[in-house]
Amino acid sequence: MSDIIALKHQFEKTENILIVDWGVSNVCNYACTYCPPRTHAGTYPFMPIEKILAFSQRIVDHYVNDLGKEVYFLYTGGEVTLFKDFITLIKGQKENGNKVSISTNGSRKLKFWETAKKYLFQASLSYHVEFTDLGHFINVINLIKSDVYTHVNIMVHPDYFQDCLDAAYRVLNETDDITIDLQIVLKDFIEPYPYTPQQRKLIIEANKDINSRLKLKRTRDSYRGLMKLKFSDGSEELIKPGDVLTQNMHTWKGWKCYIGLEILVVDINGDIYRSWCGDSEKIGNINDADLEFPQEPHICSKPMCTGGVTDTMVTKIKV
Numbered sequence: 001m002s003d004i005i006a007l008k009h010q011f012e013k014t015e016n017i018l019i020v021d022w023g024v025s026n027v028c029n030y031a032c033t034y035c036p037p038r039t040h041a042g043t044y045p046f047m048p049i050e051k052i053l054a055f056s057q058r059i060v061d062h063y064v065n066d067l068g069k070e071v072y073f074l075y076t077g078g079e080v081t082l083f084k085d086f087i088t089l090i091k092g093q094k095e096n097g098n099k100v101s102i103s104t105n106g107s108r109k110l111k112f113w114e115t116a117k118k119y120l121f122q123a124s125l126s127y128h129v130e131f132t133d134l135g136h137f138i139n140v141i142n143l144i145k146s147d148v149y150t151h152v153n154i155m156v157h158p159d160y161f162q163d164c165l166d167a168a169y170r171v172l173n174e175t176d177d178i179t180i181d182l183q184i185v186l187k188d189f190i191e192p193y194p195y196t197p198q199q200r201k202l203i204i205e206a207n208k209d210i211n212s213r214l215k216l217k218r219t220r221d222s223y224r225g226l227m228k229l230k231f232s233d234g235s236e237e238l239i240k241p242g243d244v245l246t247q248n249m250h251t252w253k254g255w256k257c258y259i260g261l262e263i264l265v266v267d268i269n270g271d272i273y274r275s276w277c278g279d280s281e282k283i284g285n286i287n288d289a290d291l292e293f294p295q296e297p298h299i300c301s302k303p304m305c306t307g308g309v310t311d312t313m314v315t316k317i318k319v
């Protein structure tokens with residue numbers, strides 16, 4: 001069998017997109033057992049909206065105006081929808097011509113989503129088995145899916161394995177026009193839980209089955225699609241980013257990784273990094289007057305990629 005020589009995006013034009021993955025606080029209404037306390041402890045309140053909008057403009061100036069890239073702001077948390085200025089923020093971003101995505105647990109009331117859907121480009125709703133009210137979760141999906149590109153991540157907690165698989169199929173059966181991904185969860189966001197080979201196999205099979213039965217109405221090539229494995233014999237194979245982890249393929253040491261060019265991370269301190277994986281130096285802070293944004297890809301030095309699904313959705317090329 002030939003070797004993998006690249007992990008690329010399904011759609012070539014995605015390479016020109018920069019995702020600004022911004023953790024705006026660690027305030028959350030859930031406390032999932034696989035989520036490290038530092039990401040939901042509530043010790044970092046939301047950043048002032050003025051600072052978020054001001055730094056967003058600096059990103060646009062550099063990446064859009066100077067480099068000709070397309071930028072998407074992806075707000076995460078904690079739970080970003082708890083931000084008191086959330087609607088003002090996403091409205092302001094839309095009025096400035098910026099596209100906003102969020103990663104959310106979907107727990108806010110339907111009335112909130114009625115307003116939010118007018119300003120969001122994309123939403124990734126994560127199902128957390130210990131806390132999610134599945135009926136409400138499905139109602140939110142059905143409320144926003146026609147206005148907002150909607151993706152659902154089913155976080156498969158090994159202690160509630162069958163419940164998570166059942167939830168994925170219920171979401172599939174009771175909604176349409178969304179994408180769905182079952183994902184293994186990482187302890188402290190680093191090490192995968194000890195899934196049995198059978199559990200990993202079942203997740204991969206369920207993903208394939210669900211993927212083949214999605215009821216999509218709109219094409220989704222404008223944002224992010226699947227990833228594509230390129231082999232040394234010239235062949236290619238599409239793969240879900242989560243399956244790269246589930247199949248333990250995430251070792252890219254010595255490879256060229258396009259963190260900093262396809263993803264830029266802002267953490268809850270306002271510190272800026274190329275990615276979540278921690279393999280590169282801090283770039284600076286959103287309050288710094290002078291910042292040097294990356295111009296070139298990074299060479300990975302980690303034996304195993306620790307950036308989770310987010311950093312997996314970045315081009316990696318064997319050198």
Ligand code: SF4
Pocket residue numbers: 252257258259275277278279298299300301302304305306307311312316
């Ligand atoms: S550990 Fe970091 S640098 Fe290495 S492949 Fe993962 S995201 Fe890229």
